[in-house]
Structures are given as structure tokens and as C-alpha cells.
Amino acid sequence: MTEHSHRPIGVAVLGMGNVGAEVVRILLQNADDLQARVGAPIEIRGIAVADLGKARACATSLLTDDPAALVKRPDVDIVVELIGGIDVPRTLIASALEHGKSVVTANKALLADYTGELATLAADAKVDLYFEASVAGAIPVIRPLMQSLAGDTVQRVAGIVNGTTNFILSAMDADGEDYDVVLAEAGRLGYAEADPTADVEGYDAAAKAAILASIAFHSRVTAGDVHREGISSITAADLASAATLDCTIKLLSICERIVDSAGRQRISARVYPALVPLTHPLASVNGAFNAVVVEAENAGRLMFYGQGAGGAPTASAVLGDLVMAARNKVHGGRGPLESTYASLPIAPMGDVNTRYYVSMKVADRPGVLATVAGEFSARNVSIATVRQEGAEENARLIVVTHRAPDSALSETVDALTELDSVLSVSSVLRLEGTDD
Numbered sequence: 001m002t003e004h005s006h007r008p009i010g011v012a013v014l015g016m017g018n019v020g021a022e023v024v025r026i027l028l029q030n031a032d033d034l035q036a037r038v039g040a041p042i043e044i045r046g047i048a049v050a051d052l053g054k055a056r057a058c059a060t061s062l063l064t065d066d067p068a069a070l071v072k073r074p075d076v077d078i079v080v081e082l083i084g085g086i087d088v089p090r091t092l093i094a095s096a097l098e099h100g101k102s103v104v105t106a107n108k109a110l111l112a113d114y115t116g117e118l119a120t121l122a123a124d125a126k127v128d129l130y131f132e133a134s135v136a137g138a139i140p141v142i143r144p145l146m147q148s149l150a151g152d153t154v155q156r157v158a159g160i161v162n163g164t165t166n167f168i169l170s171a172m173d174a175d176g177e178d179y180d181v182v183l184a185e186a187g188r189l190g191y192a193e194a195d196p197t198a199d200v201e202g203y204d205a206a207a208k209a210a211i212l213a214s215i216a217f218h219s220r221v222t223a224g225d226v227h228r229e230g231i232s233s234i235t236a237a238d239l240a241s242a243a244t245l246d247c248t249i250k251l252l253s254i255c256e257r258i259v260d261s262a263g264r265q266r267i268s269a270r271v272y273p274a275l276v277p278l279t280h281p282l283a284s285v286n287g288a289f290n291a292v293v294v295e296a297e298n299a300g301r302l303m304f305y306g307q308g309a310g311g312a313p314t315a316s317a318v319l320g321d322l323v324m325a326a327r328n329k330v331h332g333g334r335g336p337l338e339s340t341y342a343s344l345p346i347a348p349m350g351d352v353n354t355r356y357y358v359s360m361k362v363a364d365r366p367g368v369l370a371t372v373a374g375e376f377s378a379r380n381v382s383i384a385t386v387r388q389e390g391a392e393e394n395a396r397l398i399v400v401t402h403r404a405p406d407s408a409l410s411e412t413v414d415a416l417t418e419l420d421s422v423l424s425v426s427s428v429l430r431l432e433g434t435d436d
């Protein structure tokens with residue numbers, strides 16, 4: 001059979017929501033180009049939906065409400081899972097792999113906990129499991145880490161990988177907008193997950209950090225290994241304080257290889273809102289845009305930037321995977337397998353060196369600054385800057401530290417709250433993106 005007479009590649013699409021509808025649109029609109037790139041026509045065999053009665057931009061004969069039957073059909077070669085959630089897609093993807101279908105998914109929540117199980121099934125069945133869309137939407141980041149940097153040693157992967165929270169923080173920063181108003185807008189635009197808790201409490205970013213850390217460090221990292229703090233307690237006042245320090249606030253996902261004094265290597269994977277200097281490239285990543293900075297021993301620093309959420313951008317990454325999987329069906333060969341040979345342990349958050357910004361209301365009287373400074377020095381935390389704002393009952397102290405173990409910093413904050421001269425600790429944030 002010549003390349004152009006290869007039998008069609010049958011595709012099943014599961015879920016026709018924000019992303020699934022765009023995947024179907026592109027498959028139908030770009031059929032000729034996709035055929036030329038794959039070497040065979042890509043034909044949609046069926047689309048599983050929850051509601052058969054809803055009007056859709058595709059032939060109704062393709063629709064089914066029985067995804068379990070669809071994923072086993074002999075004329076299906078590749079299953080594209082875009083339902084979301086964990087239990088339903090976990091069963092469907094497992095069944096698809098067991099029936100020899102390659103799978104493409106955008107489902108980070110599932111992958112963060114079950115990549116091991118699913119990758120084993122894919123390896124046993126000698127098929128592909130691709131998930132570029134699961135992290136940072138349209139931005140190529142999984143494939144560069146897995147393939148382009150396969151010969152290098154990645155030290156750090158850090159960035160903004162949740163569009164909803166970046167959209168919210170950017171709008172709060174630029175317009176002083178109210179948190180709830182901006183969150184509703186993110187939902188309307190198709191960025192937020194069905195339950196926005198996953199976005200605003202950092203679960204989505206933590207799932208993505210787990211996926212990135214697993215790949216970057218050839219180890220199995222799951223969502224529970226990731227230290228996670230969300231943005232729901234960030235206020236307009238925090239953003240205003242950040243601005244006075246020439247910073248903004250971003251929800252960062254940070255995956256780092258850390259080496260202790262004994263030379264032991266561990267992984268730190270963490271998600272939290274942090275002050276980022278306005279001069280840092282991540283500070284100017286606004287709206288639903290994402291950016292991922294990769295640092296590798298030989299490549300140096302690489303930055304990936306683009307649309308991390310939304311139907312069409314996410315569908316672009318899904319289609320990229322689909323074309324790869326289809327080419328493998330046509331020409332033979334397979335994508336890279338899961339690589340966990342390094343099996344690095346996870347470092348607890350307390351062992352990670354970070355910098356803190358602490359803003360507190362204090363009594364305006366002699367000796368207060370010395371008492372506050374004493375709590376930092378008692379735990380060997382070096383202060384970088386101190387500023388007093390206001391006076392008398394409005395007196396505030398703002399302390400920015402140098403790097404210190406996170407445990408020492410959080411113990412210092414606990415001790416500060418116990419001081420008579422500290423009336424309240426109004427805000428504690430980490431500072432990232434600085435060299436000192």
C-alpha cells in the first residue's frame with residue numbers, strides 16, 4: 001500500500017464541550033491538510049456526548065451517549081478524551097488502551113494521579129498515550145521536555161500554567177477589579193474548570209506541576225506530592241503592596257531539582273501565589289496567557305509562552321498529538337514511554353529555600369523594629385529590606401527577607417503573630433524571580 005492509499009485512521013472523540021467541539025471543528029475543516037500530513041484520511045467514527053438532544057455542529061449520526069462501546073469499536077484507532085473528571089475517563093481510557101487504541105487527552109486531573117497506570121497499559125498494548133494539551137494548553141511544553149530536551153538535564157521548570165488565576169490576578173492588578181466579578185468572566189470565556197475551586201485553590205496548577213515534574217526529573221510525581229496554595233485569599237491590597245515593591249502577584253508552579261549539602265538530589269514541586277518583580281519575564285504574562293521557563297544544564301534557560309486555556313488553543317495541542325498518533329498508526333513506531341528511572345524523592349516544603357514578604361500592623365513605639373528583627377535573626381533569617389508605612393495606629397512594617405529554609409520563615413511568621421507589638425500579620429507572600 002502506498003502512503004496515500006493507507007486505510008483511513010478512525011477517531012473517537014469523547015466529550016464535546018469547550019475543547020471537544022473545537023477538536024471536531026478542526027478535524028472537519030482541515031481534513032485535507034490533516035490527511036496530507038498523516039498520510040491517511042482521519043475519519044471521525046463517533047462522538048460521545050452527555051446530551052444527545054443538544055444541537056451540535058456535526059452530523060447527528062456520529063453522536064452517541066455510549067462512550068464505553070465507542071472506545072472498543074474495531075474501526076476506531078485513536079480515542080480523544082475531552083470529558084474531564086477522573087473516574088469516567090480513567091475507565092474509558094483504560095478500556096481504549098486495552099483494546100489497542102492510542103489515546104490523546106487534555107485531562108491533567110486524571111494524569112496527575114494515574115499516568116503510571118495508564119502509561120503501563122499503553123506500553124503493554126504498544127500504543128501511544130499523548131497529553132500535550134494537559135499542561136499550558138496550546139503551548140508545546142510536554143513534547144519539548146520529553147523529546148527535545150531528552151539529552152539534557154533539566155534543573156527547573158517554573159511558570160504560570162493556570163489561565164483562570166492569571167486572568168483573575170491580571171484583572172485585579174490592572175483595573176482593581178473585584179475577585180468574584182473576574183472569576184465569573186473567566187468561566188464565561190471557557191478558561192475556568194466546571195468547578196472553579198480547581199483553578200483558584202491551585203489544584204489545576206498542582207496537577208500540571210506534577211505532570212511537568214514527572215517528565216522533567218524522570219520520576220513519578222503525583223498531585224499529592226505538590227505543595228499547594230491558591231489565590232482565593234489574595235486581596236486588592238496585596239496587589240497594591242506588590243506594586244509599591246515594583247512587583248506583581250502571580251500563581252506560580254515551580255518544579256525544581258534541589259541538591260542538599262550531602263549531595264542528595266530531591267524534587268521540589270510547589271504552587272503558590274508569589275511576588276514577582278515587574279522586570280521578570282513572567283510579570284508581563286497577563287490574562288489567560290501561560291508561560292513556562294525551563295532551565296537545563298546545557299540548554300540554559302528556555303521560555304515558552306502562549307495561550308494556556310480556551311477551546312481552540314487547547315484543541316490545537318490535541319490535534320498535534322492526534323496527528324502524531326495517527327502518523328504512528330500509518331508508518332509504525334511509537335512516541336516516548338513514561339520515564340521514571342531516576343525515582344527522585346520529594347523534598348518537603350520546609351526544606352526549600354524561599355524568600356518571604358511579610359506585611360504587619362505594628363504598635364508605633366520604640367523597640368518594635370528591634371523586636372521584630374530579633375524574631376528573624378533568632379531563626380537565622382536574613383532581612384533584605386524593612387519599610388515602615390504610616391504612623392501611630394496605622395503603622396505597618398513591611399519586611400522582605402533573603403533566602404532561607406521555608407520552615408524557618410514560616411516559624412518566624414508564627415512567632416511574629418505572638419508578639420504584643422505586632423497587632424496583626426496582614427499578608428505573607430513568597431518572593432520569586434530574584435537571584436538573591
Ligand SMILES: NC(=O)c1ccc[n+]([C@@H]2O[C@H](COP(=O)([O-])OP(=O)(O)OC[C@H]3O[C@@H](n4cnc5c(N)ncnc54)[C@H](O)[C@@H]3O)[C@@H](O)[C@H]2O)c1
Pocket residue numbers: 014015016017018019020048049050051065067081082083084085088106107108109133134137190191193194308309310311314
Ligand atoms: N477548557 C480549557 O481551556 C482546557 C484547557 C486544557 C485542558 N482542558 C481539559 O480538557 C478537558 C475538557 O475540558 P472542557 O473545557 O472542554 O470541558 P467541558 O465541561 O466544556 O466539556 C466536557 C464535555 O463532556 C461532556 N460529558 C460529560 N460526561 C460525559 C460522558 N459520560 N460522555 C460523553 N460526554 C460527557 C459534557 O457534557 C461536556 O460537554 C478537561 O479534562 C479539561 O481539564 C481544558
Ligand SMILES: N[C@@H](CCO)C(=O)O
Pocket residue numbers: 134136137161162163164165191192193199204308309310
Ligand atoms: N482551567 C484551566 C484550563 C487549562 O488547563 C486554566 O484556567 O488554565
Ligand code: NA
Pocket residue numbers: 132133134135136137138139140141142317
Ligand atoms: Na501544552
